[in-house]
Amino acid sequence: MRYSGFQVLKQALSGHKGWGRAWRDPEPQSQYDIVIVGGGGHGLATAYYLARSFAKARVAVIEKGWIGGGNVGRNTTIIRSNYLLDGNEPFYEYSMKLWEGLEQDFNFNAMVSQRGVLNLCHTDAQRDAFRRRANGMRLNGVDAELLDAEGVRKMAPFLNFDSARFPIKGGLLQPRGGTVRHDAVAWGYARGADSRGVDIIQNCEVVGFRIENGICLGVETTRGYIAAAKVGVAVAGSSGAVMAKAGMRLPIESHVLQAFVSEGLKPIIPGVITYGAGHFYVSQSDKGGLVFGGDIDGYNSYAQRGNLPVVEDVCEGGMSLMPMIGRAKLLRMWGGIMDMSMDGSPIIDKTDIGGLYFNGGWCYGGFKATPASGMCFAHLLATDTPHPTATAYRFDRFRKGLMIDEKGMGAQPNLH
């Protein structure tokens, strides 16, 4: 069924009894052309673009739990393409362009809202760095504006401008950045893929890969063996654990990142605002809750929950930036597992095992990349060549010294 205003009226007049389920719940077949491991945003987007753009019919997505239960439902919903380095910026801008046409494309309301992303700077050196980044963005055809303190004050008068320690000197604004309703992204891609023939198989965990003579023949799952000509793994925080089943060690550590939502408040924060003197970012959802987060906890974890020191650190950042939020009550907090790579940038590449492909290392920036990640992984799976915007995301960049290190932190995953 195609969703439309007409359908809403029609279903309203017939008691909303005709909607039907948005995707099927099929039994796994014994064989597929392509099996995607991981029914998160990236896996579902990959399946969607495989079916839509590359006309691959026999595709399955295998998910351990339920779709949308992992990081695609746990992030702080921010989209942006404000990167500096050439390996990254064209890819993230491609993702932004896909976001801009996404809802029409997959016929689902994902509430893509380009309300702007504002990064604040607090020192002259930081402003210089932002000017450089803005120039890098503009050279790649991306919108970027450098605001002075007055410009920031017009947008967000409630900020703590005159803090003696961290006065706000200005900010880097990407007007086309914003937020997206993250659950709807998973659901939209799932529905779009399903309607094009992709089998989405939930509650089906991959327990091993069947590999003979260096070729991956299929996956062993809790619901039996599934043969596949190609297997694509897109499991984010579980990358290390899943690829270990294929005997691979990755340039990745898994870390926990926490996120927070306050009680619903009247509209106050116009877009996404990030603090430059600490690690704190905040936006306001359409329901009114302040959605915010900060640093990862900093130690290896698969626990999907963090500890209190980082909660305190994030709240200190928030209080320092906008003291008014001290009166707001915290409603919910949770953790997700991030696949932190050695240079802070992702990997979309073949592995040394024939027929086995990998998509991961998204650190804590995977949500904004969802559409382009899906498209580029689909391109790689369908054509065996990297998509033009993702040629830098190779496994061998670490061996060859071609790291894409936006923050310049080196091989220390908990600092990216």
Added chain:
Amino acid sequence: MIINHPLLGPRDSQEFTYLGDASLIERPDWQAADAVDQFYDYLYLRDNPAGLHRELWYHEQGDRSWLVVTRNTLTHDITSVELARDVAKAKGRST
């Protein structure tokens, strides 16, 4: 998390800085014939287990000792804490 320091007793993990997998103690020999491959493994590749993990913590706001902590990455339970110096010496390192 509370880290039971072998010399100082239970200390809050906030006093520590985290480095990563305890295999980082075993720095390869730079003069080995395959030093390039060994350093690639050492520097970039990780086991990243879901379960028991031996890892290096530095007591930066304490006695500045390096510790090898064995911790479960699924539950955050810490099962043993050793001085990294003792671990390295047990492997035959002089310092």
